[in-house]
């Protein structure tokens with residue numbers, strides 16, 4: 001089974017967020033199911049500089065109503081997997097991975113069409129085209145146009161974060177001759193946006209957890225597309241993301257002060273003490289050390305966490321926040337840390353090394369998201385024995401089992417997106433933390449849970465087979 005993957009980022013070449021982990025790691029897991037993934041990425045100027053000397057494999061035409069653009073195709077092997085890098089003027093003109101909406105739309109549409117043209121020109125015809133997020137969605141509309149004509153090839157679209165629809169991309173779609181979606185369930189404003197357009201052409205829409213797949217069919221999470229998504233309920237599936245247990249392994253993580261495993265949890269304390277020392281706090285093993293590692297976006301509920309901690313003045317805790325993003329959230333975090341220097345720290349950086357040390361030393365990982373399609377932070381927290389305290393939404397609900405007794409549960413969940421609900425949940429968690437035996441049980445159950453890519457890959461591969469069979473049946477052979 002040959003599958004073309006189209007994504008704006010993928011590890012280890014380009015990483016901005018969780019999409020990179022999915023596009024980088026899922027193909028390896030799919031290979032074990034006999035799925036041969038050809039990944040295509042935009043050839044960003046930054047990558048070009050890193051890969052100077054790489055020779056182009058081909059050049060292909062990207063037709064537009066007003067003329068023809070040229071795309072270059074470079075190929076390389078990364079960890080034994082083939083990657084195509086699609087380059088050209090619209091990508092050079094918007095060098096950051098994500099920047100101004102209009103320019104981004106033009107570059108990503110160009111990229112997607114260029115990748116499809118590369119398949120044709122190089123004689124590599126996929127049995128499924130799997131596009132990720134709004135960036136790659138327009139390519140699904142393109143492959144159905146009369147001039148390209150891949151009517152028998154199933155199209156899958158995975159939505160990693162619904163609110164990002166490619167707003168501002170209307171003119172760019174028209175510039176490539178892509179007509180607005182004609183699905184009557186789509187509101188007018190959505191018909192000529194990249195993500196809804198791609199969804200209207202997809203045989204299957206997937207998102208990254210079963211709960212989020214249900215939530216986006218409701219007004220609270222559907223961003224105005226809930227009626228359309230509900231009308232596609234039979235063709236919408238939630239498939240959980242995974243993490244690579246070799247990449248995230250406290251037993252072999254070189255960033256840690258001390259490595260540990262499920263049967264040597266006591267060594268974790270060294271990592272906690274090391275963090276307390278960095279911030280000049282009392283090195284108390286019994287004081288609960290809470291952490292958040294996140295983009296600072298309203299989605300992630302950092303404000304809920306800070307307000308909840310204010311409401312827990314009477315309780316002993318220490319708190320580390322690692323993340324950067326929205327200036328308003330950064331300012332709030334700065335003010336909070338300044339007011340609680342003796343027990344709160346804010347590090348406004350993207351720092352993978354420090355993040356590993358925090359996962360390994362914190363007692364609890366807070367993930368109070370307002371919505372969460374899947375979430376990787378809580379999966380890493382589970383794997384490292386940092387017990388997740390999460391809002392019961394999306395993928396958080398699907399991956400964290402509520403603490404129920406000495407023998408059951410991997411974390412703590414709360415329902416309402418308000419500080420008091422989180423504060424109550426934290427109070428309960430901190431009480432359990434005081435009981436070392438119960439706490440170690442929680443940690444061990446989380447560390448033993450399997451969130452590798454194996455289960456996801458099996459589901460995607462089944463879906464590819466099903467989608468192919470459906471298309472064959474429809475086209476009479």
Ligand code: ADP
Pocket residue numbers: 017018019293294295322323324349350351352353355374375376377378380
């Ligand atoms: P999202 O993709 O919405 O940002 P996820 O939880 O799915 O959220 O993935 C976030 C990933 O980025 C996790 O691997 C997390 O450890 C990492 N991350 C987030 N913020 C930082 C940071 N400031 N420093 C290092 N890693 C971070």
